[in-house]
Amino acid sequence: MKLIIAGAGDMGVHLSKLLAGENFDCTLIDDDNERLADVGANCDVMTMVASPTSLRALSDAGAAESDLYIAVTPDETTNITSAAIAKALGARKTVARIDNFEYIDPTLPDVFPKMGVDSMIYPEVFAARDIINGLKMSWVRQRWDVFDGELVLLAIKMRTCSQILDTPLKDLCGPDDPYHIVAIxxxxxxxxxxxxxxxxxGDLCYFMTTKEYIPYIRQIVGKEDYDDVRNVMVMGGDKAAVRVAHTIPEYMNLKIIERDEARCYRLNELINKRNVMIIHGDGRDMSLLRDENIANTQAFVALTGNAETNILACLAAKRRGVRKTVAQVENVDYISMAESLDIGTIINKKIIAAGHIYQMLLANNVSNVKFFMTANADVAEFLVAENSKVTRKPVKDLGLPKGITIGGLLRDGHGLLVSGNTQIQPGDSVMVFSHDVNLRKIEKLFT
Structure with missing residues (x-):
């Protein structure tokens, strides 16, 4: 499969390493020779020094034969133009990174497919969605609604107060129990x-359950003393903060603390909600946080462009009694450090966006791909085809490869947990959790 990536910035480099590691024929285009030199030395990817909007360059790169063209330069106009040119040359699918929410606003006409752009990626929208999901449940590290909420995947940190410690899972997660632990x-x-x-x-456990049993899960893991999130502080007024402000539930109160005065004025123009307040100041200033009543704040979200600042700010907030902290950590090398410091929820826009782009490389029966960086695992929904391998025997007899588990499925519009005795049927949508197993290999079981 042939791929072309335009833009050797953070996202382009991350995608190059991810896709080249899976033996794709990958070419990276950028007009900066130094950026490309660093990439070529660290991963098996072909590089080309050229403008992503050059018709000749895209022709020479093989856009006509490409299965996917990915434009992720810092400039959205360049990305849209580049993707449109690649499509006109014959690229099968194109995707462009954008910075303007209007382009993906569902209330406005979708004109871009006619221009040759099949999909648009706005990483800050994806990041805000994950942040809001986490804020809705203060005791959960991550939450992901599967099959439009028919099933829910919860990542929960285990503490000594949990009722399920040191008990074999066979005694906890039987066929009739309302949850499965799909990964640890x-x-x-x-x-x-x-x-x-x-x-x-100390384990981080991934629970698959249904919405009605979320209170039960909260009880057995000993998290009932966690206050629900009502007051939220965000440090940093970037685009992700704007998307958080626009999507935060009305019952939550949000304070955005931003150092740059001009950006504060701009935030006031962009956000006009009664439950959102913009504060000019430094989110690392403890006296400012005390003045803004951090003692009565249930969640602290650090969204500056500096990973170290975000990590340290979250640690300081935890010392002040804030239980729910979220840190944006764009430097992948710092993620493991943030985990070891027990920061809480970690947001990385590159990895979130990569999951959406990766989905475009899979068959049409695969949707809703998500990379869980904390567990080095992938989750995806597979639509089961007639006569596929997974329909021939009960799950316990399928001989599934080591490293994958089936957490649940959607049948006739209803979410069902999967046990060893479950017989998967054609037309089911199945949620698969995989660790160190390529999703492209897994999809063969369902086609």
Whole structure:
């Protein structure tokens, strides 16, 4: 499969490393020779020094034969133009990174497919969605609604107060129980658990359940003393903060603290909501945080462009009693450090966007791909085809490859948890959690 990526910035480099590592024929285009030199030395990808909007350059790069053209330069106009040219040359699919929410506003006409841009990626929208999902449940590290909320995947940190520690999963997650533990992150290791595995203090466990049993999950993991989030502080007024402000529930109060005075004025123009306040100041200033009543704040979100600042600010907020902290960590090398410091929820826009782009490389029966960086795992929804391998035997007899588990499925519009005795049927939509297994290999089981 042939791929072309335009733009050797953070996202372009991350995608190049991800896709080249899976043996795609990948070419990276940028007009900066130094940026490309660094990439070529670190991963197996072909590089080309050229303008992404050059017709000759895209022709020479093989746009006509490409399966996917990805434009992720810092300039959205360049990305849209580049993707449109690639499509006109014959690229099968094109995707462009943008910075203007209007282009993906569902209330406005979608004109871009006619121009040759099949999909648009606005990373800050994806990041805001993950942040809001996390804020809705203060005791959860991550939440992901599967099949439009028919099933829910919850990542929860285990503490000594949990009722399910040190008990084999076969005694906890039977066919009739209202949840499954589909993965466990223990230290630097991710485990796809079997019946004899146990949950230990400090584990990050991934629970698959249905909405009505979320209160039960909260009870058995000992998180009932966590206050629901009502007051939120955000440090940094970037585009992700704007999207958070526009999508935050009305019952939450949001304060955005921004150092740049001009940006504060701009934020006041962009955000006109009664439950959102813009404050000019430094979010690292403890006296300012005390004045803004951090003692009565349930969630602190650090969204500056500096990973170290965000991590330290979250640690300071935790010392002040804030239980729910979210840090934007764009430097992938810092993610493991943030995890070891028990920061809470970690947001990385590159990895979030990569999941949406990766989905375009899979078959039409695969949707809603998400990369869980904390567990080094992928989750995806697979539509089961007639006569596919997974329909021939109950799940326990399928001989699924090590490193994957089926957490649940959607049948006739209803979410169902999957046990070893479940018989998957054609037309089911199945949620698969995989660790160190290529999704392109898994999709063969469902086609």
């Amino acid at each position: 992150k223990r230290g630097n290791e991710t485990v796809i658990p079997g019946g004899w595995d146990t949950v230990e203090d």
